[in-house]
Amino acid sequence: MMPEMDGQPVIAGAGLAGIMAALSMGRPCILLSSGLLGRDTASSLAQGGIAAAMSAVDSPELHAEDTLIAGAGLCDPDVVRAITLCAPGAIEELLALGVPFDRNAQGDLDLHLEAAHRRARIVHARGDGSGAAIMHTLIAQVLNAPYVTVVECAVLEHVQTQGGKVSGVVVRHDGVSHVLRTNACVIASGGIGGLYEETTSPAPVAGGGLSVAARAGARLIDLEFVQFHPTSLVTKTPGRRPLVSEAVRGSGALLIDETGARFTDELAPRDQVARAIAAHIAAGHETFLDAREAIGKSFPTRFPAIALACHNAGIDPVTMPIPVHPAVHYHMGGIETDLSGRTSIPGLWACGEAACTGLHGANRLASNSLLEAFVMGRAVGRDISGFTVQAPPERLAPALVAYGDYRHILGTYAGILRDAQGLTRGLELLTPHIGHDGSALVGALVCHAALHRQESRGAHYRRDFTRTDANATRYAFTLADVFSDMPSLEKVFS
Template sequence: MTIPDLRGLAGQPVIVGGGLAGVMTALMYDRPCVLLSSGPLGASHPAVASSMLAQGGIAAAVGADDTPALHAADTLAAGAGLCDPDVVERVTADGPDAIARLAAFGVRFDRAADGTLVLGLEAAHSRHRIVHARGDASGAAIMEALVARVRCTPRITVLENARVHALESHDGVVVGARVMMDGRDIAWPTSAVVLATGGIGGLFGDTTNPLGAVGQGLALAARAGAVLGNMEFVQFHPTALAARHVAGPLPLISEAVRGEGAVLIDEGGERFTTELAARDIVSRAVWRHMRAGHHVFLDARQVLGTRFATRFPAIDALCRAQGIDPAHQPIPVRPAAHYHMGGIVVDGRGRSTVPGLWACGEVACTGLHGANRLASNSLLEAVSFGTWVARDLSTLPPVTSPAPPRDMGAVAAVRPASHEAWRRRMARDAGVIRTRDDMREALRVFAPLAEGDDGALVRAMVLCAALRREESRGGHFRADFPQTAAVATASRLTLEDLREHAASFAAKADKMTQTPDNGVVA
């Protein structure tokens, strides 16, 4: 692609991310915009966005026995004291309209013979309120419809295989992005950048996310001076398929399977936890049982049996690819990094603390999830905040005489933000159960690399925030601080904070590892 092809796009908002939040922002915006996708945009390429892999569906209070207030109460309970009640009320109230907006864009939700929506139950929900599309392939079905609508919307320009590697700012205001396309470094002036780049699961050894989900947007925002919030809160899904031959993300065994009555057992057939407790509780129970030497399985034989393939066709296919027949065999499972509750701190319009920079979807910290995301609230958040970001962008005055994008020359390939040794270290030292000593040692590895490596930067910020939170709450559990503090306090972190606190933690670690004769313990 050459620069003349891009001149007509000068001054348009740049939306970074090809998942649900980015696509929804582009569709709801009423003027021309540019949508950047790090890979091919579309249903046949699920590695690009976690939205494609979503099985459970969207939580919305659309049932006859349900209300947004009940949905809000469940969300607040799961969030362990760190949700913003106003945001929770606003998002859950938007649930029914969000479903209607998606349907208007062509999403075909699963319905009963009488036309009513088929609603599923998931952990920590008090009502059946999970709206599905094509059974357990909800994310793919939703994205197929929305991507098709994007493709036929002339005001949306899609640029695929494009990555933003830096944000440009002037006097603390974002004024452009540096975009890598076709081996070229493009300086792209714009007064509005929307980050919808997804989560951080690819930074961990076991994850249900695409391995490219390495917190790119978080690093971009941090380097631009944005405040990040609640970075320590990582949700580990308790039932990822313990696959033997999977190089990428671990296949997810949806919470909806437990919602149907499947139970968690060990190799002796013994149940050891409550399957529909909040995800963090179930994940820790599974992790502890595994650390005690047990194998863990999800058993749907009694409640579904031969109906498993009909109720969960996509999961059935994933299991059979591993030589497992869920109708007659329990499914081996293990916890895996699944969702990041932290992110770029934004207000109700999706605006970050840096003018000119918006964020929505998993990369954002909106106040909805608190310390622990309620199942299937993430897609709802992406739809709602994508809509609200688009509406806010529509209030901005058009840019007059915008500068065109400039070709800054060839650019070298980006070094991967993750490799196996680092991923395993994060899974071990900042995983389901954490300790101060483990996290300090990991921070000593990543902090010195943070200035030049985005993956190391995000890892260091997660570790720093987790070390600062000396309690256990939601998705953050410390074996050395197992109690929950009486007062729930949200955490905030900037790049300058990281530099200060990383040095402090490293100094403490150095002091602790000195022997009486001043020799360093290996």
């Protein structure tokens, strides 16, 4: 963290969105990676690929319709149309950058079907290693970009504002806090999966960017919508759960219990499948994904990463059903942005899972996340390329934030099945810590938003409000709004 870094845009997060923002900026910028570059990012772990209308029987309009249906009435239709329209061009651009997307025997892109898509439109790279293949290609690009300074093992701790605009940031690098003077900051730090015990996300992806944005006064939106992937691999070791991709069910694998009986529609939207599995487990059953007949001996070649994870857990997917449970996989909510990635605070942008554009609504359509990360990361970079970046004259005092372990609280009280009693209890347990702990703050805000939405919709299911409210709208708020509704929280926070 040298003084000459002052006055450069700071990008917090080096997943697909953050890297695309840096590459698209075309000017000196600082890219913060919470660990080693390419490690501990959800982008690198993505299996399913990127959704894009690339066939003669498909179109961006059909892609948009499927996205709107999955979003359960809370997508922003203009955003959906804009991003799905960009999808074919995004694939072409990634191909030009060198991403090795899979081809079929005729040499065309090998398109796959996933849940809630009416057309085969999922573009894979190296089978179920799509995210890793894309990131490998783009990391090489960013390391060769002379205008990007990559700082590893660094996280954004604080965004300082003056006159309602960004005036500087505090970055923790190798355990030491540094102040950088800049009026341009991008939050691309990922979602909140690390706040839950059963998750497919890396542990560091725990809502740090949302905490920083909330404290700075940015508007947040749709925080109650936390998507549980129906099929994570059940392992005997704690920590991140390996994902058994949607593509496995798209290839014909069946969900069965210990008796061998099917109990739900495998290709229903993710929220419905996740709830069906959770309910079956609650009724005392074990749940499995059976690929023996539909995929069989081709499993290791079609899904090599999943096959390896299964073998590491003592499971042979060719001859054995795969034990699965739901796990937190994606956060539809986040920092509210427009289609340029601008937030409610001038000088602050957000993209990727930390942001919320309105594309996903109440329930993300499979494989739209990498698409959004690419399109919006690029949009942010291009927007900042024409922004006048300065180093405000005043140096700022560091603001330190500790992070505790609240995974059990979130999983118990703000999980797949929710009610007012549990969400209120979650708030009670988290509130004493929100003044000094970013994880507690984000967890409390998720509980607050879930309490506010007194209906069931998409990934948000209230046992005490099981019906969908036809008049419900999206819920956006700032930290000041929450304090106005709940003065007790402000007293603890201050």
